[in-house]
Amino acid sequence: MRLPTLRRTRTAEPGILAGTARLDRRTKRLVGRLRPGEIAVIDHVDLDRVAADSLVAVGVAAVLNAKPSISGRYPNLGPQVLVEAGITLIDDLGEGVFQQIREGDVVRIDGNTVFVGDEPVAHGVRQDGETVGKAMLDAREGLSVQLEAFAANTMEYLKQERDLLLDGVGVPDVRTDIAGRHCLIVVRGYDYKLDLEVLRPYIHEFKPVLIGVDGGADALVEAGYAPDMIIGDMDSVTDDVLRCGAEVVVHAYPDGRAPGLSRMHQLGVPAITFPAAATSEDIAMLLADEKGATLIVAVGTHYNLVEFLDKGRAGMASTFLTRLRIGGKLVDAKGVSRLYKQTISGSSVLLLVLSAIAAMAAAVAVSTVGKAYLSLAAEWWDSLVFNLYRLF
Missing domain, CATH: 3.20.19.10 (Aconitase, domain 4)
Incomplete structure (x- = not known):
């Protein structure tokens, strides 16, 4: 590694x-x-x-x-x-x-x-x-010890949440239409601002479902977007963003306790709960997958072993298994930005300009009005040449 x-x-x-x-x-x-x-x-x-x-x-x-x-x-x-x-x-x-x-x-x-x-x-x-x-x-x-602990946590999580991982048991019903669409899941994590900026053309063209995970919802608003859904324990989302009209899914403990739900009641914001032992970013991915998203693009999430260990939590084992569960549907924003980044060469621009000029010239040449203008232009040119000839 x-x-x-x-x-x-x-x-x-x-x-x-x-x-x-x-x-x-x-x-x-x-x-x-x-x-x-x-x-x-x-x-x-x-x-x-x-x-x-x-x-x-x-x-x-x-x-x-x-x-x-x-x-x-x-x-x-x-x-x-x-x-x-x-x-x-x-x-x-x-x-x-x-x-x-x-x-x-x-x-x-x-x-x-x-x-x-x-x-x-x-x-x-x-x-x-x-x-x-x-x-x-x-x-x-200390890496070898941590890798062993990570493997043990992974097996423990698999035992606890195998029904959720394998069959989607426990995923709540949501009103947001996800089936057949792309989903962009934003976590306020590694390089999220840069990735969001690079993905602007992708977001404009594909109009994915925008899901903010806790503070990721604020990140979407700061970037100029309105989140369709907010998922998390609600400890790092601002009140104004929670009131923006997005559907709210509160991450609850496996036993059903949801500390973030009381905040929703205080704000008067309707919310549903999603009990799971996984992290909030993981349940966002699992929900999008279960509801039929065709592609899941992740911004700011953890995607390699160094980042899993850097987070320093046993729960990061769920992220590893979630990525295995979703498979080819999941694309990290850094990969999308590299694949989707559009570049136009100077020769292509020149060819485009010349093509436009040729098309305009052809249109002028075949039209009645265009022929009249060409005749006037020819007479003006002949007059100019004749006057220059007389001067010199």
């Missing part, structure tokens, strides 16, 4: 840095409150690339992590993303950081120490390109 190569990074200067602190144990939820220049206080062991990308996009000044950003279980990609963006990363600050720092406090970072006012409240490990590179190399040794 080929792992990403570490590049030269723009390591943050180890000087003094200050900013307003925002705290949350769930990085995905915290991103919605962060503003450029603020300091994110998180509790995220093995920081994954999707979370790191979202922090970089917000423009945080620093990230303070109560847990190790690289535990050594496997080479996760998040810390590399942060240090390459020049964002200060302080690791392993301990649980006490959530008691010592309050929401909105102005904190100061000096070296590997965090201050509130003049009082030091936490000490951690300051990461840079060199330390992250060494930790990533050490973490490669």
